[in-house]
Amino acid sequence: MTTLGGQVKPKVRLGDLVFSRAASVAGIGILITLAAVAVFLFIQALPALNPEADFSGKAENPISYVTPYVFGTLYGSIIALAIATPLAIGIALYISHYANRRFSQILGYIMDLLAAIPSVVYGLWGIMVLAPFLNPTYLWLNENLGWIPLFAGQVSATGRTMLTVGIVLAIMVLPIMAALIREVFLQTPRLHEEAALALGATRWEMIKMAVLPFGRPGIISSMMLGLGRALGETMAVALVLSPASIINFALLTSQNSNTIAANIALHFPESGGDYRSLLIASGLMLFLITMLINMLARYIISRRAEFSGAN
């Protein structure tokens, strides 16, 4: 006989054991996959880092090869973000605080659709519709504002410029940014808003006092997620941009710094040997940059989540 007061051990069922183990394995599988991405890219990138690597005349050394593309990637994404952020805040405000409920549901659906359009379709549209549409404006900007270095230089005849890429990328990241900001705006404590309105604030003053301060971390993290998206965007850039392997700040010329992702897509299919390793190395670089930015964004969001319940 066992004595009273001893621990009653729950019966361990085989089914429970198998199922919980399977679930844990799946969870760990996610971590392994992410690690595997980094490890396999690193293995394949290694030959390019060998000083005796032969890039068959396409590159001198890895660093000078990658630098313009890193610049192009960051530059294009920052332009996209500069365009998309004010628009995304505007759209989020419109859906959360201006449109009526039925209408804002339809708007939400439209944003979902925009997010679902494949990037290659954006690319086709960018090169065949948007670029020719914007080109007269580029000519005008160059003639009248050419003294600003950004608009200087020989204007591209096709409109396939850095600015067009920035605009296409902005349109592509807009839906996810707007959706995220809207979520945060909708979480604004109702009492804060009503208190502001009851004190006689106009709608804008209410937004300025109650909604925006509450939503600031959300705006910042959505900017970072948008940045992560824009950095990795491939096909739209590969189709639209007229690329070069230089560092160029000018927005309207046909000599644009290509992005890492677009450069890989353009050259990978017919590459081989050490040059292919070099492309994979540049992909590894892109992976690390986007990981860093995403981790930062997620960190900010998760800190926000801890506090939002208390408000």
Added chain:
Amino acid sequence: MATTFYGIQATATLPRWFSPLALIGSLALTTAMFVVSGFTDESGNLNLLAIAVLGFALYMIMTYLISRGVEGRRKATDRMVTGWVSAAFALAVVPLVSLAWTVFEKGINRLDAEFFTSSMRNVVGEGGGALHAIIGTVELTTIATLISVPLGIMTAIYLVEYGRGRLAKAVTFFVDVMTGIPSIVAGLFAFSLFLILLGPASAINGMAGAVSLAVLMTPVVVRSAEEMLKIVPNELREASYALGVPKWLTVVKVVLPTALAGIATGVIIAIARVIGETAPLLLAAGFTTSMNYNPLSEKMMTLPVFVYTSYAIQGTDAASYVDRAWAGALTLMLIVMLLNLGARIISKLFSPKG
């Protein structure tokens, strides 16, 4: 202008029709100015972008000044912000409409029976179709779904039902991080993996493409399944435990069926997201003009890659290549929209009533 009414300050307001009328008025005025001054490009077209920008600026200035005179500074600022917010929204809708219209208008040319019944083998110039690409897309997406749905749902079950402590936190965090993997990196990963497994001669095949899609799809499935499992009421689980049902059977027979509609919706949206992925398939699955039913050997064409290569690698008679690219884009858009619609219908039909 404030009037006193029983000791309460009442501010004058502009009538409701003021804003629409002012907008139409300023746009008309700007257009008239452009026409009168003959400010057109070489072919005599008006620059619509310039008219829209200037007309809107005129509207904002006019509204601000009038409103400031009648309603005061605070309301004038409010009107400005309303104008800006609405303009931001309009600006987002314009590209969508333009894009949808362009794809429809240019894609309809070649959206014929031949497009869906023939491949591009031995086709130079006119004719040909995307059957090989459609087959490839269906096969690769199916394989990717078969990999990522079990993995994703099990991970979500782990996170909601079992996961405690550090590991669960790490998994949650890295699932989020994984949603941000650039698609081309997923393609490079799948290529590198198969290069090591199969060697350089046969590294590029359909399976590699499917793996790259699965990498992109899994985090989306985990996220949506997790959300759905979380909203299953705890009372259901407790009632099941109280009846002596083991935990794993509770999850399989009670929790999962309750969340099934939501999970299915999430899976369909995840499929819609990866079905348009181009870059990873371009690298990992390659491109070809021939039919290939076997994902385990040889390159495999997919619809997004078909769109890209038709445009980027134009042969003789370039126009027919561009036509095929647009027809492929239209097909792709239709598939994505049907999937989204299907997801909506499922979530409407099977969502718990009440």
